Amino acid sequence: MESKQNLDSINYALNPAAHPETLQLNPKRIEKIIQSHAKQLSDFLQNIAPNGETKPRTKAICEKLESSSAKEILQHKLIVEKKHNYIKQDLKLNEAMQQEIAYKCEQIQQLGILYTMCVESALLSHLYMFLEIYIQAIREIESKHNILSFQSIAHKVFAIATDTLMIDGDFQSDYFFFRLDSCISHILFDEYQDTSIMQYRIFEPLFNEILAGSGTKDSKSLFFVGDSKQSLYAFRGANISVFEKTKRLDSMRQESLSHNYRSKKAIIDFVNDKFANLYKEEYIKQLYSEHSQDISGVVNVKLYEDTGDKEINKNAVFTDTLTQLNRLIESNVPKKEIVILARKRDTLHEFNLFLKENDSTIKLNLDKSGKLINQPSIQAIFYVFKTQEYRDEIKLIESRLAILQDSMQKATIQQDFSPQDSRLKDSTESLQEKLRKARNNYKFAQKKLNKLLGKSYFDNQYITIPQQTSTYYSLAKSIKSIIESLRFYNDDCMELLEIASENIDIKNIDSLFEFIENRESVIMQEEAIHAMSVHGSKGLGFEYVIYLDYEAQKQNNNEKILYSYNDIFLDSIRIDTTTKAMNIYRYKTLQDLADKKERENLQQEYNNLYVACTRAKIGLYIFANKESSIATHLALKDNENYGKEILVKRDSKQAQNNLTIISKLQAKNTTQEEFLQESKDSFYQHNISMQHKQILGLSLHYSLELMLGFGIKNPYTMLNFSYGFYLDESMIVEILQKANNIFKSSLEKLLYMDKNTIKCELSFLQENSIKRLDALIQNGEEFFVIEFKSSQNISEALLQEHTAQLQSYMESIATISQKKSQIKGYLVYLQDNVAVKEITL
Incomplete structure (x- = not known):
């Protein structure tokens, strides 16, 4: 509804005084007049009966006319059609009699139209009254909370931008726009086809200033981007007449994009063929771009007979849809592209729901399922905080309760009761109730956490997180502690941690969740198939689009409030009180508005279908009822095809072209100067050119570094993060098995010394070159230098080369430690069975 400032612009439309023809009448009075005329018609029919005898069929009609309500009379077949076969046959009507009956029925019809107007006037009067109450209530709420909604701001800006506030002489909008024009050089509107009339009227003065050249700056411009075929938001107030009016503004130049750069040839052909018939001369045929023709693309249509049974229709469509989904997934089409x-x-x-029952492996990103705060790992973090919050609350209440109960016990022993003791009793009961609620909340949070972690219902796992009283406390540190404790090393948790780190003013988990309420899940964007309404898909594009519609098309003309405009100004508001059976009682103005609204709804339906079909890049699959909207409007045929489906199985782990590999390991030996100055680009470029065996070797060394140097027993997650873009899951598991084999080798006793004596990936300077030890173990005065090798084919020459390398490392450690006699070296070949060779100086 418009704000109070806007009421003047719709007063005429809603004020009953604007309809003087109905002021002296009311619905009840008209009902009585209709019943009186119906009685007169009944009397006439009985009077003209041959021999004064009214046959039963005609007598029943007369009784119905005399005993029915006004609405029933208006819907009677005789009144609607102004004739009746029974009456004609029973009364043997001549031409004059038939004309008289038709005349009397016509009188009742005219009264029916007047009755419709009276009811409408009464409803408009009540609507106007409720509108004023509503606006006053909204104003009070805004004032109380000191906030303005987006819509309220728009209404207030509208009041500033129009003459509304000039009535009292308090504000001059012309001067306002003069000042505003001096600050604006260019205006660009995107998605302009969805602009509302109110939005247009806010900006219209600026448009006029720029087009008239009356501003103080040169080279000003207006730029509008829109497509009338994609106007979907009429239900939110968008009005396509704004788009058409803007095109007619002076000095406006219109240009159209003729080439389609999103879709493949088959989809473009389908859209051209189907929508040219709907939009007629307004449709501009889309041309192919070079990109459109490299792959032909595909459009497949599957239609289903309307059985009249919703469940049968639905299951048929959903079953074939699931089959098509699996075909795409099996071809490794990225789920985010479906x-x-x-x-x-x-x-x-x-x-x-159908997927959950028939294939639970397929996840849909639907509604809230794609939100970050609804992901299981994020929910688990939330309930870890809540369990601690409730535990702390329980401890606090219990301590207070103990103090109160102690005080009451002392008073009981001393038999010294006072009014204060009565208050203590009340406080105790209040705290006991709070304690009960806190314990219930804690139990719920704990059980919820158990479910999220896959634990037993009776498990009571408690995760310690830093207390807020700590000097070093921060929400981010607490989240990090939970992530490490639960080993939640996924993209969503990293996103949560990053947000908490960037927003240090957010001190508790509830505030953080409120802050990220609309943030999308990183994982769901990648691992779930998108599912959305056509409105939600607007502006987006996907490789493969599957369109579902299992229901037969329904005529849905439920618009009761109709608006009449004079150009962009609201002229009147009408309420259609008629039912389908009483459409003949619409007066001409109301009928014209209803017809106009029906045409607009049909256009919106065309637009809806156009947007749906143009979201597809490579493939469009339509599964629909033969009587559905898309099937009837586009004149689809069962098994209708455009192009040819070519689903080439993609490598799910295939690296993208020019993939940049980020590794924390040094890739080559360099001088210290080169090591310090080497650019990242060349470093990454060198990594890119590595052979597969080198990557396996690096990942194996990284596993050993994590296991030996950091004591991480199972570094799968970290290894996957660092090398998952190169290695599939089976390779990573194999690498970890090889790394674990070293703990079962002849070095087992040595490796199980105090872990603090083990240093991995230790760099040092030797003869102006940076060298790196795989592992160095110190046990008192003894040093053990270990070199890991992933070579599978060990020749004598290779063994000599490795021995020389290790001996040079041992000599460097001997020089540094000055204890040559107490240094041992081991070459460890990490094959299926670990081979260890001891090396001496």
Whole structure:
């Protein structure tokens, strides 16, 4: 609704005084007049009956006319059609009699139209009254909380931008726009087809200033981007007439983009063929870009007979949809490049339930499921905080309760009761109630956490996190502690930790969750298939689009409040009180508005289908009821195809072209000067050119560094993060098995010394070159230098080379430690069976 400042612009539309023809009448009075005329018609029919005898069929009609309510009379077949076969046959009507009956029915119809106007006037009067109450209530709420909603701001800006505030002489909008124009050189509107009339009127003075050249700056411009075929938001106030009006402004130049740069040839052909018939001369045929023709693309249509049974229709469509989804997934099409579209969100929710029952491995990013705060790992972190919060609350209440109970016990022993003791008793009961609630909350949070962690219902795992009283406390540190404790090393948790680190003013988990309420899950964006309404997909593009519609098309003309405009100004508001059976009682103005709204709704439906079909880049699959909207409007045929489906199985782990590999390990030996000055680009470039065996060797060394140097028993997650883009899961598991084999070798006793004596990946300077030891173990005065090798084929020459390398390392350690006689070396070959060779100086 418009704000109070806007009421003047709609007063005429809502004020009953604007309809003087109905002021002296009211619905009840009209109802009585209709019943009186119906009685007169009944009397006439009985009077003209041959021989004064009214046959039963005609008599029943007369009784119905005399005993029915006004609404029932208006819907009677005789009144609607102004004739009745029974009456004609029973009364043997001549031409004059038929004309008289038709005339009397016409009188009742005219009264029906007047009755419709009276009801409408009464409703408008009540609507105007409720509007004023509503606006006053909104104002009080805004004033109380000192806030303005986005819509309220828009209404206030509208009041500034129009003459509304000039009535009292308090504000001059012309001067306001003069000042504003001096600060603005260029205006660009995107998605302009969804602009509302109110938004247009806010900006119209600026448009006029720029177009008239009356501003103080040169080279000003207006730029509008929009497509009338993609206007979907009429239900939010968007009005396509704004788009058309803007195109007619003076000095405006219109340009159209003729080439489609998103979709492949088959999809462009399908869209051209189907929508040219709907939009007629307004449609501009899309041309192919060079990109569109490298792969032909595909459009497949599958239609289903309408059985009249919703469940049968639904299961047929959903079953084939699931089959197509699996074909795409098996071809390793990225899940983020697949979207399921539907006209209604209910259809998507039903398909989601179907998936859970038939293939739970496929996840849909639907509604809240794609939000960061709804991911299991993030929820688990939240409930870790809540369990501690409730535990702390329970301890606090218990301590207070103990003090109160102690005081009451002393008073009981001394038999010294006072009014204060009565208050103590009340306080005790209040604290006991709070304690009960806190314990219930704690139990709920604990059970929720158990479920999220896959624990038993009866498990009571408690995770310690830093206390807020700590000098070094921060929310981010607490989250980091939980992530490490639960080993939640995934992208969503890293995202949560990053947000908490960047927003240090957020001190508790509830505030953080409120802050990230609308943040999307990183994992769901990659690992789930998108499912959204056509409105939600607007502006997006996907490689493969699956469109679902299992329901037959329904005529849905439920618009009751109709608006009449004079250009961009609201002229009147009408309420359609008629039902389908009483459409003949719409007066001309109301009928014209209803017809106009029906055409607009049909155009919106065309636009909805156009947006759905143009989201696809490579493939469009339509699974629909033969009587559905898309099937009837686009004249689809079962098994209709454009192009040819070519699903080439992609390598799911294939690295992208020019992939930059980030490694924490040094890739080559260099001088210290080179080591310090080497650019990152060349360092990464060198890594890119590494052979697969070198990557295996680096990942194996990294595993040993984590296991020996940092005491991490199972470094799978960290290894996957560092090398998962090169190695698949089976390779990573194999590497970890090889690394674990060293603990079962002849070095077992040596490796199980105090872990603090083991240093891994230790760099040192030798003859102006940076060298690196795989592992150095110190046990008192003894040093053990270990060199790991991943070589599979060990020749004598290779063994001599490795021995010489290790001996040079041992000599460097001997020089540094000055204890040559107490240094031992080991070459460890990490094959399926670990081979260890001791080396001496």
